[in-house]
Amino acid sequence: MRHVREILRLSLDAGLSTRVVGERVGVGPTTVRDTLRRFGWSGLTWPVPAEMTDADLEGRLYGVSGVKPGRRKQPEPDWSVVARELKRKHVTLQVLWEEYGGPLERLAGVVDFEVFRGPLIAALRRSVRGKGGRLPFDPVLMFKILVLQALYSLSDEATEFQIKDRLSFQRFLGLGLDDTVPDATTVWLFRERLVQAKAIDKLFARFDAALTDRGYLAMGGQIIDTTVVPAPKQRNTEEEKAAIKDGRIPETWKAKPAKLRQKDRDARWSVKYTKAKVKEGADPKAFKPVDLAIPMFGYKNHVGIDTWDASAANAHDDARLPDLISTSNTGSGVWADTAYRSKKNEAFLERGMFKSHIHQRKPNRRAMPERVARANAKRSAIRSAVEHVFAGQKRRMGLIVRTIGIARARIKIGMANLVYNFQRLAWLEGRTAPA
Numbered sequence: 001m002r003h004v005r006e007i008l009r010l011s012l013d014a015g016l017s018t019r020v021v022g023e024r025v026g027v028g029p030t031t032v033r034d035t036l037r038r039f040g041w042s043g044l045t046w047p048v049p050a051e052m053t054d055a056d057l058e059g060r061l062y063g064v065s066g067v068k069p070g071r072r073k074q075p076e077p078d079w080s081v082v083a084r085e086l087k088r089k090h091v092t093l094q095v096l097w098e099e100y101g102g103p104l105e106r107l108a109g110v111v112d113f114e115v116f117r118g119p120l121i122a123a124l125r126r127s128v129r130g131k132g133g134r135l136p137f138d139p140v141l142m143f144k145i146l147v148l149q150a151l152y153s154l155s156d157e158a159t160e161f162q163i164k165d166r167l168s169f170q171r172f173l174g175l176g177l178d179d180t181v182p183d184a185t186t187v188w189l190f191r192e193r194l195v196q197a198k199a200i201d202k203l204f205a206r207f208d209a210a211l212t213d214r215g216y217l218a219m220g221g222q223i224i225d226t227t228v229v230p231a232p233k234q235r236n237t238e239e240e241k242a243a244i245k246d247g248r249i250p251e252t253w254k255a256k257p258a259k260l261r262q263k264d265r266d267a268r269w270s271v272k273y274t275k276a277k278v279k280e281g282a283d284p285k286a287f288k289p290v291d292l293a294i295p296m297f298g299y300k301n302h303v304g305i306d307t308w309d310a311s312a313a314n315a316h317d318d319a320r321l322p323d324l325i326s327t328s329n330t331g332s333g334v335w336a337d338t339a340y341r342s343k344k345n346e347a348f349l350e351r352g353m354f355k356s357h358i359h360q361r362k363p364n365r366r367a368m369p370e371r372v373a374r375a376n377a378k379r380s381a382i383r384s385a386v387e388h389v390f391a392g393q394k395r396r397m398g399l400i401v402r403t404i405g406i407a408r409a410r411i412k413i414g415m416a417n418l419v420y421n422f423q424r425l426a427w428l429e430g431r432t433a434p435a
Helices: 004-013 018-025 029-042 054-062 079-086 093-100 103-110 113-124 139-152 156-165 167-173 184-197 200-213 238-245 257-261 318-324 343-351 370-383 385-396 406-429
Strands: 225-230 268-274 292-303 308-312 333-336 355-358
Touching: 004 018, 004 029, 004 054, 018 029, 029 054, 079 093, 103 139, 103 167, 103 406, 113 139, 113 184, 113 200, 139 156, 139 167, 139 184, 139 406, 156 167, 156 184, 184 406, 200 406, 225 385, 292 318, 292 385, 292 406, 308 318, 308 406, 318 343, 333 370, 343 355, 355 370, 370 385, 385 406
Parallel strands: 333 355
Antiparallel strands: 225 292, 268 292, 292 308
16 A cells, blocks of 8 residues: 555645655655656645545556556566565565576577577588487577676576576576586586587677667667776786787796686786866865876777677777678768877768767867867767666676687677677567667
8 A cells, every 4th residue: 555645645635745744654755756746737626525545546546457658568567466475584576586587587588599490500600410328409599698697797506506506597598407507517518519609799790680680770870989807807917918919929828728728818007097187166276186007907898889899998989990890780970089080080970971070189288179079078978878788887887708718708708798788678668669
């Protein structure tokens, strides 16, 4: 029960504030404001007719149960079942949401994972087996395990444990309580097969084709940007660092193959610069923030609207722009930050009949012209959307490279990009209006 009548009485009759009403009723101020707003939209007047019951009043404000109007298409849960489940030990709303209506349920209902069966079978190239021996796990099942790893930033060992522990993972994978769960080594071997076959590009292309079949087309131009994906830092001597930069294997590692296997010779250091911003009206005598240079070790995730690539962290961003431009996008605009502005890139875009919206750099040792600043701000209103992708991958998905080498890092980064697209599709399908 939402205590609608009591909230209205205390607010409209007693004239109490939303905070006081919330404390009296036991709800938050936001709930009180939402109730008053819905009452205003309902067309009712206070006091309501005496014959109107609490259920009728709640129905006028919140509608009938079932599909709620607005952005959601999912049916409401059975609240009596939710209340009964909450009485069980160690059960919370977060647990129920993940088990019965969380992101995995939506993902399984929106994404047809069977479309990846063909590319997966082609990548695995399993030979014809004779009689005897255990049958291999279904490739789509193993691919969905990689999806779980990308969603929750799980190691192979943690993935095995979580599948056995969480019913939501088992339902997403189509496993029963008595079914065999792939162990950590099996997951590692499956991913290695995909790495050797360079299958991530084909999987990405297959999903793009599935999106096109469903009517999702990239028609608004392209936004290009790059982010550094961290990897475990290497503790090397100066001689070892020099050998790695020259593309050689350090002499001390050649006699220790076990140590060599644990050394990432493809990841590189890079520096991320942050510009200090002074607030308007700040005290001139106060401490002024300073620019920061943050060293980062790992790889780079280069993304466009429907393309991507991966490289070492020290790779120059502007050199990747031609590889990230998609000719299938019907929009001609290309947005990017100042790292991509160069005469070579501008000439490339002009030859391809693209319209450049790349930010202009600040003149050296001179103030930014007001005209250029306004133009960059206008571009940022569109370009900044790509930062939401990186924020989702790093914060919600916890993207990090735990593997060694660019080939393995590429499939980890590629799976993160692919899974983000899965989530985006689920969001688009959940909207009332078509995308």
